[in-house]
Amino acid sequence: MLEIIGKTNIDFMGKRHVAFGVSGLLVLLGLIALVQIGTGAANLGIDFAGGTAVQLKFENAIGIEQARQALSKHGLQDAELQEFTQDHKLLIRVKTEDTLEQKIAEKIVEVFQTEFSQNKFVIDSSTEIGPTIGQRLQQDALLAITISLIGIILYVATRFELRFGVAAAVATFHDVLAVLGIYFLLDKEITLLVVTALLTLAGYSLTDSVVVFDRIRENLRARRRETILNIINAGINQVLTRTLITTLTVVLVLVPLTIFGGEVLHDFSLALLLGVLIGTYSSVFVASPLLLIWPGGKGRLLSRGA
Amino acid sequence: MKKIRGRLFLVLFLSVVSFYLFLPSWPGLYDRIPESVRWLIPPRGVSLGLDLQGGIHLVLEVEEERAVEIAVDRAAKAMQDLLTDKEIPFDTVERDGSVQVRLELSKEGVVEESAELIRDEFPSYFQVSKEGRILVVELLDSEVDRIKNAAINQALETIRNRIDQFGVTEPLLQRQGRTELVIQLPGVKDPERAKSLIQDTALLEFKMLDEDNQPGLGLPVQVQRSEESSIQEKFAGRVPEGSEILFEPIPDSKGGPPVFSRPYLVRKGAVLTGDVLQDARVNYTEFSEVYVGVTFDSKGAKEFGRITSANVGKFMAIVLDGTVYSAPRINEPILGGRAQITGNFTTDEANDLAIVLRAGALPAPMKTIQDLTVGPSLGQDSIEKGLKTTLIAGLIVLIFMVIYYRMSGVIADMALALNLLCLLGALSGLNATLTLPGIAGIILTIGMGVDSNILIFERIREELRQGRPVRLAVDAGYDKAFLTIVDSHVTTLITGLALFLFGTGPIKGFAVTLCLGIGINLFTALIGTKVVFDLINRRKLERLSI
Numbered sequence: 001m002l003e004i005i006g007k008t009n010i011d012f013m014g015k016r017h018v019a020f021g022v023s024g025l026l027v028l029l030g031l032i033a034l035v036q037i038g039t040g041a042a043n044l045g046i047d048f049a050g051g052t053a054v055q056l057k058f059e060n061a062i063g064i065e066q067a068r069q070a071l072s073k074h075g076l077q078d079a080e081l082q083e084f085t086q087d088h089k090l091l092i093r094v095k096t097e098d099t100l101e102q103k104i105a106e107k108i109v110e111v112f113q114t115e116f117s118q119n120k121f122v123i124d125s126s127t128e129i130g131p132t133i134g135q136r137l138q139q140d141a142l143l144a145i146t147i148s149l150i151g152i153i154l155y156v157a158t159r160f161e162l163r164f165g166v167a168a169a170v171a172t173f174h175d176v177l178a179v180l181g182i183y184f185l186l187d188k189e190i191t192l193l194v195v196t197a198l199l200t201l202a203g204y205s206l207t208d209s210v211v212v213f214d215r216i217r218e219n220l221r222a223r224r225r226e227t228i229l230n231i232i233n234a235g236i237n238q239v240l241t242r243t244l245i246t247t248l249t250v251v252l253v254l255v256p257l258t259i260f261g262g263e264v265l266h267d268f269s270l271a272l273l274l275g276v277l278i279g280t281y282s283s284v285f286v287a288s289p290l291l292l293i294w295p296g297g298k299g300r301l302l303s304r305g306a
Numbered sequence: 307m308k309k310i311r312g313r314l315f316l317v318l319f320l321s322v323v324s325f326y327l328f329l330p331s332w333p334g335l336y337d338r339i340p341e342s343v344r345w346l347i348p349p350r351g352v353s354l355g356l357d358l359q360g361g362i363h364l365v366l367e368v369e370e371e372r373a374v375e376i377a378v379d380r381a382a383k384a385m386q387d388l389l390t391d392k393e394i395p396f397d398t399v400e401r402d403g404s405v406q407v408r409l410e411l412s413k414e415g416v417v418e419e420s421a422e423l424i425r426d427e428f429p430s431y432f433q434v435s436k437e438g439r440i441l442v443v444e445l446l447d448s449e450v451d452r453i454k455n456a457a458i459n460q461a462l463e464t465i466r467n468r469i470d471q472f473g474v475t476e477p478l479l480q481r482q483g484r485t486e487l488v489i490q491l492p493g494v495k496d497p498e499r500a501k502s503l504i505q506d507t508a509l510l511e512f513k514m515l516d517e518d519n520q521p522g523l524g525l526p527v528q529v530q531r532s533e534e535s536s537i538q539e540k541f542a543g544r545v546p547e548g549s550e551i552l553f554e555p556i557p558d559s560k561g562g563p564p565v566f567s568r569p570y571l572v573r574k575g576a577v578l579t580g581d582v583l584q585d586a587r588v589n590y591t592e593f594s595e596v597y598v599g600v601t602f603d604s605k606g607a608k609e610f611g612r613i614t615s616a617n618v619g620k621f622m623a624i625v626l627d628g629t630v631y632s633a634p635r636i637n638e639p640i641l642g643g644r645a646q647i648t649g650n651f652t653t654d655e656a657n658d659l660a661i662v663l664r665a666g667a668l669p670a671p672m673k674t675i676q677d678l679t680v681g682p683s684l685g686q687d688s689i690e691k692g693l694k695t696t697l698i699a700g701l702i703v704l705i706f707m708v709i710y711y712r713m714s715g716v717i718a719d720m721a722l723a724l725n726l727l728c729l730l731g732a733l734s735g736l737n738a739t740l741t742l743p744g745i746a747g748i749i750l751t752i753g754m755g756v757d758s759n760i761l762i763f764e765r766i767r768e769e770l771r772q773g774r775p776v777r778l779a780v781d782a783g784y785d786k787a788f789l790t791i792v793d794s795h796v797t798t799l800i801t802g803l804a805l806f807l808f809g810t811g812p813i814k815g816f817a818v819t820l821c822l823g824i825g826i827n828l829f830t831a832l833i834g835t836k837v838v839f840d841l842i843n844r845r846k847l848e849r850l851s852i
Contacts, residue, residue, distance in 0.1 A: 002710050055681075105677070126497070128677035130365075140810050148804035152797050159793055168797070196743040196816050200750045203801055203820070207754060207794040211761065214790040242764045245710070246757045252706060253699040253749070262691035268746065 004244060008237045012284055013229050013292065019285035023174055026278070030177025033184035042184055045191030046127060048134040051095035052104040055124040056112060058088040062119060067092075070115035076108065084263050089124065104128070141195060149173070152206065160217055163294045168209040171287035175205040175279045179271055188267055197268045201275025204250070208243065208283035215239045216288065232288050247280045310844075313837045320829075321724060324731025327351075331734045351734040353476055353492065355741030355815065356680050361492035362500055365676035368485050373457035373670035374450055375404045381428060381445075382407045383575065388427055394420055402442065405450060406434060409441040417441055457669040458485060465489065465504055467665035472503055486675065497679045499658065505672050507627050508662035510580030512613070513572045515621040515633060516549040520571040528556060528566045537569060550574050552623065554630035557650040570630055572623050577613050579667075582606025586663035588656045589646075596656045597648040600663060607643025615639035624649075626659070692745070703756060711763050713851030717838045718759035721830045725755045728826045733819065743816035751823025754798065758831035762787040763852055776850045777843045784836055791831060799824045 156165035216235035331351030395412035478490035555564035631649035707715035766783030806817035
């Protein structure tokens with residue numbers, strides 16, 4: 001039997017205060033990001049904020065500064081530029097508040113045709129989105145997330161107990177907020193694909209929490225005499241191998257995708273990678289300790305004779 | 307033992323069904339199947355989303371207010387004709403605001419008579435006011451609603467006709483909300499051409515040149531196209547009432563886009579519009595110049611004959627969406643109900659023009675709400691890179707499982723393969739559209755599949771460590787992991803369902819693969835691998851390779 005770690009007996013619960021500090025910080029960061037998104041100050045992708053994005057693929061390398069100057073010369077100084085040097089690609093983004101009547105995409109293409117007439121290019125993609133669609137998309141996403149959180153809490157509450165459900169939901173929310181916060185800190189663009197990644201990692205995080213909870217529940221039934229703290233610790237230690245190996249396999253997939261997956265997949269995979277690492281951490285250090293904070297009444301799984 | 311055979315049969319059956327459903331999604335293999343048996347295979351499989359194969363995603367809004375204005379304009383014109391017919395003298399008949407028509411008659415005495423006439427002939431208009439020589443009528447609210455609805459339906463119908471003739475495989479056209487249309491054209495190579503084909507109003511008008519006033523106006527012979535609007539401004543005060551300046555682009559001698567255009571003074575009222583067209587075809591002159599030949603319906607032919615007879619020797623402009631295509635001289639009455647639109651087209655342009663003329667004009671202009679164009683090259687790049695990396699990453703995981711769990715790892719890998727096959731089969735059977743978020747959903751479910759196996763194997767190992775015999779350890783491992791796996795899958799399924807019900811577009815695609823994948827996962831993890839272990843256990847193993 002090949003084993004990465006043998007039987008462990010680590011006192012995870014003892015470190016919960018440190019963990020709560022770290023998590024508090026991550027959640028705070030995420031909340032700040034959320035507020036920034038709400039007020040429109042965050043780096044929202046044009047699928048949410050509305051605007052125009054054009055990606056051009058040039059024959060020869062193009063300097064980002066020259067491109068910026070050329071665009072400002074034609075009244076597009078607000079354009080954000082991003083360069084993918086290895087294949088001479090340039091992504092130009094312009095966020096607009098009003099409608100699409102101005103046809104900014106065509107204007108951008110024109111600017112490059114006239115200012116860089118020697119350097120031929122093809123249009124990789126061009127996106128124009130009115131602001132109303134972005135708002136509707138945001139509302140839909142929020143509604144879906146709220147409904148699924150309620151659903152999860154209810155299901156876990158019936159299968160376990162209400163506090164397990166709340167703890168799992170809180171841990172999941174924690175993970176999503178943490179990744180959102182980190183993305184905000186890195187000034188990464190929040191696109192629809194990043195939101196998909198957040199949803200995916202919510203799925204992972206949930207699975208992780210439920211697996212740990214399941215073992216804790218099993219122990220709670222089997223060992224009626226031990227303290228809750230010991231039982232939770234034992235549960236986490238028992239599933240630790242599984243937690244680590246699962247995380248390892250996922251990381252094995254995501255690291256190459258993040259590095260070599262190309263520009264479209266990079267932000268997506270990075271969000272997932274961060275999410276899986278944080279999700280593993282949170283199932284141990286957030287979801288489980290939360291069970292301790294909320295002592296149970298008589299006859300419940302978590303209640304012990306004093 | 308009989309139970310094993312049943313489950314084994316089920317697993318094999320599902321694999322075969324999945325492979326069968328997946329077949330059309332694998333062109334390399336599908337095309338090699340001989341024609342004679344191909345009817346046995348479903349014709350359609352998974353299609354690639356726009357983010358993967360390139361194409362256009364447009365959301366357009368019908369400007370329904372404009373549709374109403376156009377209808378009121380038309381009614382104003384009809385009222386004018388009616389007054390002329392009945393020989394009632396008037397000064398102006400014009401649309402006022404978006405739903406009212408203001409009739410200014412020449413003398414007070416005919417107001418009552420006109421009001422009665424309009425009440426009889428235009429039942430959808432009611433009288434708002436009657437003061438002095440001025441009569442104001444307004445379109446009924448119910449009629450406004452009807453026109454708006456009809457405009458949306460007609461826009462949908464017209465665009466569908468145009469797309470059908472454009473020849474895109476698997477186009478999508480849907481109404482979204484009340485006034486929005488969603489159009490998806492996957493794999494389109496020339497996005498600009500497709501967009502103009504969809505969005506051009508394609509209002510064809512025949513208008514007479516204002517030859518009485520053009521010479522006195524002093525219009526330049528040709529102008530830069532970019533200066534057209536400044537020319538309009540410059541002459542705005544001097545253009546006579548009832549006429550307007552329109553431009554005809556002059557083809558560039560080097561074949562590029564036109565730089566110059568020729569201004570014309572044209573009478574505003576169209577003598578005939580494109581709604582009397584019966585057909586439009588691309589044709590070539592004897593000098594192999596391409597033109598669009600149009601055929602009028604019987605009413606149009608009669609009308610066109612009458613107009614051309616009355617105007618022999620005069621010039622008539624053929625105007626499409628406000629741009630003059632050509633302004634030929636009427637040499638003789640045209641009675642055959644046919645006309646030619648020349649205008650130095652390329653064959654593609656002529657083709658598109660014929661399509662939009664056949665499909666009819668849009669009832670109102672369309673406003674772009676969302677325009678997402680993905681060049682096929684981006685799709686190609688991201689597919690190849692993403693696919694290659696995913697394959698390599700997947701391979702690493704497979705190898706890892708075998709190194710870590712030995713023989714059992716091989717079983718887990720087989721389960722993963724089965725998982726993927728069933729998922730692709732199901733997606734193919736549903737003719738789903740695969741997008742990047744959809745692939746994210748697949749990655750998530752595959753990850754969960756690996757996790758289920760790890761959970762089970764770790765449980766079996768625990769049991770083995772406690773000294774249980776192999777068969778009991780396997781059974782106990784599965785039993786104990788069972789609830790964990792069900793719970794974790796159902797919670798994720800809840801998320802998936804919420805996303806499916808309330809998510810839009812790409813999020814929905816993610817939700818579909820996620821929900822399908824979870825169901826299949828439960829099957830492969832709890833039944834698929836167990837059957838293999840039970841088969842192995844029939845030989846009463848002393849040691850399990852795990």
